[in-house]
Amino acid sequence: MPEMDVALKDAMQIDGAVGAALVDYNSGMALGTAGGSRDFDLTVAAAGNSDVIRAKLRTMEMLGIDEAIEDILVTLNDQYHLIRPLSGRSVRxxxxYLVLAKSRANLALARHHLKRIESTIDI
Incomplete structure (x- = not known):
């Protein structure tokens, strides 16, 4: 999937990017990854963050919130983890998933870049 590879490569160009993945949140499977390290397994993180999205969607349904999730931010001591559900019909x-080093990242710009990258993905 060339579009996915290009999207992940673009995500890794974001200042502070440590790793990026395109993930199916129903199965928890990473369809593609870029970056990461021996100490940070993106496929394990992808599966875990699938649970985060599913939990949030269930909660919104119970509360009767009929809106789309733009993104979910998890802030750690040294990292930002951005989770951006894709909204196009072909990417439901x-x-x-983007992991950023907090010391080198600009969160607002990273969110802006992920939104742009999302618009280029059509699987």
């Missing part, structure tokens, strides 16, 4: 059930 997928999300972009």
């Amino acid at each position: 059930g997928l999300f972009l």
